[in-house]
Structure formats: structure tokens, C-alpha cells
Amino acid sequence: MKLLYFAWLRTKIGIGSEEIEPPEGVADVAGLLDWLKGRGDGYADALANLSLVRVAVNQEYVALDHPVAPGDEIALFPPVTGG
Amino acid sequence: MTVRVQQDDFDVGAELAALTEGNHAIGGIASFVGVVREMAGDEKIGAMTLEHYPGMTERALAEIEAEARRRWPLEACLIVHRFGRLEPGDRIVMVATASAHRQAALEACAFLIDWLKTKAPFWKLEETAGGSKWVDARDTDSAATKRWIEE
Numbered sequence: 675m676k677l678l679y680f681a682w683l684r685t686k687i688g689i690g691s692e693e694i695e696p697p698e699g700v701a702d703v704a705g706l707l708d709w710l711k712g713r714g715d716g717y718a719d720a721l722a723n724l725s726l727v728r729v730a731v732n733q734e735y736v737a738l739d740h741p742v743a744p745g746d747e748i749a750l751f752p753p754v755t756g757g
Numbered sequence: 758m759t760v761r762v763q764q765d766d767f768d769v770g771a772e773l774a775a776l777t778e779g780n781h782a783i784g785g786i787a788s789f790v791g792v793v794r795e796m797a798g799d800e801k802i803g804a805m806t807l808e809h810y811p812g813m814t815e816r817a818l819a820e821i822e823a824e825a826r827r828r829w830p831l832e833a834c835l836i837v838h839r840f841g842r843l844e845p846g847d848r849i850v851m852v853a854t855a856s857a858h859r860q861a862a863l864e865a866c867a868f869l870i871d872w873l874k875t876k877a878p879f880w881k882l883e884e885t886a887g888g889s890k891w892v893d894a895r896d897t898d899s900a901a902t903k904r905w906i907e908e
Contacts, residue, residue: 681808681880682891730878733813749810749878753894756807756838756879757791757850757870 675744677710679720680751683727686720695744703729704738706748726752759834760818762809764841766848776833777855783832785859787866789852795845797892802883805892807840807849810878814838817877825854825869829861836869838879868905875902 678691700706707727711718721727729736730749742748759776769790777783793805818836825834833855843849852869856862881892 678810680810680878681882730810730813733810733816735876749813751810751878752880752891754875754878755881755892755894756809756877757874757898 675742675746675748678747678749680749682752683720683750687716696742701741702738703731703736703740703742703748706742707738707750720750728753759836760815760822761837762811762814762818763837763839766839767837767851769848769851772835772837772851773853776835776853780832780855782857783855784857785862786853786855787859787862788854789850789866789870790848791850791870793843793845793847793849797883797885797890800885800887802845802885804842804844804884806842806882806884808880808882809838809840813878818873821869821872821876824872825865828868829854829856829865831856831861831865834865834869836873838873838877840879871898871901871905874898 676691676693679687679689684690696706696709700709707721707724711721728751731740731742732747773786773788777786795801818838822834822836825831831854835851835853837851839849852866854862854865854869875898883890883892
């Protein structure tokens with residue numbers, strides 16, 4: 675699956691996108707975020723407070739219990755500040 | 758009917774003229790233009806950079822526009838949002854709506870900018886003398902969006 679990071683999630687994690695293959699037990703967004711936190715200090719820092727993280731799967735906002743599957747495009751970003 | 762995400766500036770007069778050209782059912786046009794404010798709290802900003810999520814941005818704006826058209830009888834509707842580095846005074850966003858009577862245009866215009874601010878995936882990075890800082894989402898923006906939630 676493809677992961678995209680924006681704004682301060684991108685700067686804390688250090689990259690804007692990556693292709694990943696999470697282990698089999700990762701079935702939903704919450705599981706994915708848990709697994710990502712263990713991938714390094716930047717990830718742990720970026721995902722420390724999930725109330726500040728918004729998630730889109732295939733470009734639609736989703737909740738933490740939304741399923742994730744191989745081939746998905748999953749974006750993590752802070753609350754939006756456009757306009 | 759029209760959603761655009763672009764780096765370049767836009768001409769408000771030309772956009773309004775193009776939006777309504779030839780449609781004589783229109784009796785009123787409302788517009789909102791957002792510009793870069795010089796002050797961020799009590800700090801002066803030199804510039805800001807707008808980042809966005811190409812693909813999802815266009816999709817989110819199209820959904821917001823469709824929602825406005827579902828709620829109000831609009832003859833025409835436009836959202837233009839810029840990205841990239843902008844300086845104080847630069848235009849950021851333009852929303853315009855046109856309808857037979859003013860109320861639909863005015864309400865839909867307010868709805869579009871309120872919803873866009875809390876739903877379209879854009880993020881502002883402000884540059885000040887002290888360094889660069891990502892802008893935090895404002896509670897007042899979510900409150901402004903909540904007033905449009907249908908019972």
C-alpha cells in the first residue's frame with residue numbers, strides 16, 4: 675500500500691510518501707498507525723497524539739476502524755487549514 | 758460546476774464575468790476572496806506556503822460544490838484555490854455563487870468557504886522572523902462549519 679504524509683506529519687516522519695507492506699495482522703487504520711509508530715522516532719513523534727491526525731483512505735476521510743488493504747492509498751495529515 | 762486548484766494568481770473580475778456569461782436566469786452573484794494576512798497573532802509573517810493533497814483536493818472541493826448545489830438553487834458556482842508560496846496581500850482562494858435571487862447566492866457562498874476551510878486538504882506554513890511554523894486549525898472554523906450541519 676502507498677502511504678502519504680502531509681504538513682508536519684511529513685516533516686516529522688521525514689518523507690512525503692512510501693510504499694509499505696505491513697504484517698498480516700494489520701487490518702484497519704488503528705492497527706496500521708500502531709505498527710507505524712514502531713518504525714522509528716519520527717513516526718512515534720508524528721503519531722503521538724492521534725487527536726491531531728486525520729486519515730484518508732483512497733482520498734476519502736475515514737475513521738480509525740476503517741479497514742486497510744494492499745493497494746490502498748492512505749494519507750495521514752493534520753487538521754486542514756486552507757481557505 | 759467549476760473547481761480549480763492552481764499555483765497562479767487569478768483575476769476576480771474575469772472569473773466572475775466568465776462564470777455568469779450568457780446566463781440571464783442569474784439575478785445575483787455573491788463572492789468571497791481570501792487573501793494572505795500580514796499578521797499571525799502578534800507576529801508578522803513574511804510569506805506562507807500552502808501545501809495540498811493533489812487528487813484529494815480536487816475531489817473534496819467537487820464534493821463541497823455538489824453539496825452546495827444540492828442545498829441551494831444555484832445557476833453557477835466557482836471555487837479557485839491556490840497553492841505554493843504566497844506573500845501578504847496575495848489572493849489565496851475565491852468562491853463565487855450565482856442564483857436567480859440573492860439569498861441562495863449569499864448563503865451558498867458562506868457555506869462553501871466555511872466547509873472548504875475544514876474539509877479541503879490544504880495546510881499553511883507561515884514564515885516569520887523566528888522561523889517557519891505550521892498553522893494550527895482554529896476552533897472557530899469548526900464552529901463555522903457546524904452551523905451548516907443539517908438537522
